[in-house]
Amino acid sequence: MANNTYDAIVVGSGISGGWAAKELTEQGLKVLMLERGKNIEHVKDYHNAQKEAWDYPHRDMPTQLMKEQYPVLKRDYPLNESTLGMWASDQHNPYVEEKRFDWFRSYHVGGRSLLWGRQSYRLNKADFEANAKEGIAVDWPIRYEDLAPWYDYVERFAGISGNRDGLDVLPDGQYQPAMPLNCVEKDVAARIQKAFGGKRHLIPGRTSNMTQSKPEEGRVSCQYRSKCWHGCPYGGYFSTQSSTLPAAMKTGNLTLRPFSIVKEILYDKDRKRATGVEVIDAETNETYVFNSKIIFVNASALNSAWLLMNSATDVWEGGLGSSSGELGHNVMDHHFRVGAWAEVEGYDDKYHYGRRPTGFYVPRFRNWGDDKRDYLRGFGYQGSASRQGWRREVAELGIGGEFKDAISEPGSWQIGMTAFGEMLPEHSNRIYLNHKVTDKWGLPVLAMDVEIKENEIRMRKDMQQDAVAMFEAAGIKNVQGYEADYAPGMGIHEMGTARMGRDPKTSVLNAHNQVWDAPNVYVTDGAAMTSGSCVNPSLTYMALTARAARHAVEELKRRNI
């Protein structure tokens, strides 16, 4: 059994799991990283990295058969031929929708780090204080200053490109040079700056696509192909495969075990410590036990909560961490799919070269400074300007040679942006185990009971109106506001199901991401978020994970865990 014992076990291999493995192995721990899906090797398994539309039988579109096989995934854009197989099968991995919940999962080594949006922003000081000031949910047990050095640390290693814009609302980090705004975006930025008295800003997106190579890590800067989701053979953006996994492997301390579904965390109620995990081998259906001193739970917010709920149920009916009454509650996402769009006159003598894998960002301005609205918190916008291609209005009009030549040229410029809004943590927004429905391994599945509430619905009005107002203030005519349907989960920013806090009675994790009831169990993915901010969350998971890993190693040395 000796080879089944490790210093630490990391459950999950996505953005946060990769960081846990890197940090723990680099500090000398022998680590077992468990991943429920198959292995995907960097570069070698990126079969589609060099393909173009014409290399796919349906030119990268979903077929009706794919829609039948992916009834959830088809609800939004991710279902296509180039990433088929990179999203978990809806049919093999059922869940129950008490209310509609769009759950887009990636079950393979690297998880969604291969498929993420790569936008990388820090939470600001107010984000950590808002719950306490406004009497919402519980207070974060940490402040911006606690996390700032860890943001520095992970940004440097992950390779984030961005501008240092000097805004309190969006703290600057350790950036490589930004990917630039284009000519239209620059002008719109200047006009917005002027029209709103310097209170609203349109800045280059901060993204994990690198503008400088990291030869020491075997990573080459972004080549502007915008094929990130096919796996980048240059290692141009941060993923487990391009960044944290090679670092962890280099130590010689990492064992990666794919096809390993962690069924439960084994708990010693006398010592109040976890002793290991029980794993189902997805290929053989055999069960294994692995033991360790530390366990990092990084299975993504909802599955990390699932694992806790399915553990130590002989001690707590609701599972490990449920003594707070908050495990699985306070589910958050970022609500979006609302914004504005317009054609931009002029700039006929301008175009672009290269496919920039990011756009612009408009940091939050609502309920900021002296602004006060009839809802709490705020939202940011992501967008871009570009010239229209052949799929444009004129396509309806003609046929023939002149028509063909006309649509072979770029059309007019257009600009659009979409708001991403903060969702308040609400106890009633919850997930729980449904034992009546089981997956193919006989394990209970999650039931989702989550909705946006009054605060979000009020915010959405501003999210549309402000987008229209800002483009109009920039002198753009015929601005169209839009709002498409949104269901929780669609933002693919699931958070809050095992929140951090100051009191074991009202939170699942303490200030170092330790489960109050099992201090050698750390949860450092989206589950830990006490509130959601409105910025893309993955960078914060990286920082929380690196910080918690350092803490775990120190506690181990002190023999506290």
Added chain:
Amino acid sequence: MERRDLLKMIMLATGTAMVGAPALGYEKIPPVPLSDTPFSKDDVAFMNEVAEVILPQTDTPGAKAANVGATMAVIAADCYTKAQRKQFRQGLQDIDIRAKADFGKPFLLLSSDERTALLTTLNEEALAFNAKQGTTYVVRDKPSSREPGTDLPLPHAFSLIKQLTLYAFFTSETGAKKVLRYVAVPGYYDGDLPYKKGDKAWAT
């Protein structure tokens, strides 16, 4: 029942589509042979001729050079709903029927000018029809966007033909490299590139 529908039903009933499914990654999707579609070689040839009228050779290659018919067949077979596919096929047949009615001979025997005249008429009828029932978006829409079971009105049949023609052409290698501009590895971004009328759009 069409062969593919039958296959789908068998797969769903027996679960054969699921066997071996857990070991996925970036999938290697094999080409779809014409024999897996409900279209024949003659259908493909006919689609190529129709498409060439919509997007003819100019200074740059036209639809036939890109063999869009073969791709139209595969997309219509797999990405269209059954109702769309029926409408599409009817649209192809209607072209021949109209050719005989207006010019007294099948479409393939029409002169180049006659073909253009006929399809211009059909395109105008389609525009009017779509405007009336709010389906003008179809030509800009992705051919895969229609949901099964939806009761949204179908656009004019010629619009489906045109939609597939445009999509198959501009996503083809010929369309991307010889009609539009394509650079596999741009290497940098310039958001302020000078442009003069006549310069082609980027393919991707």
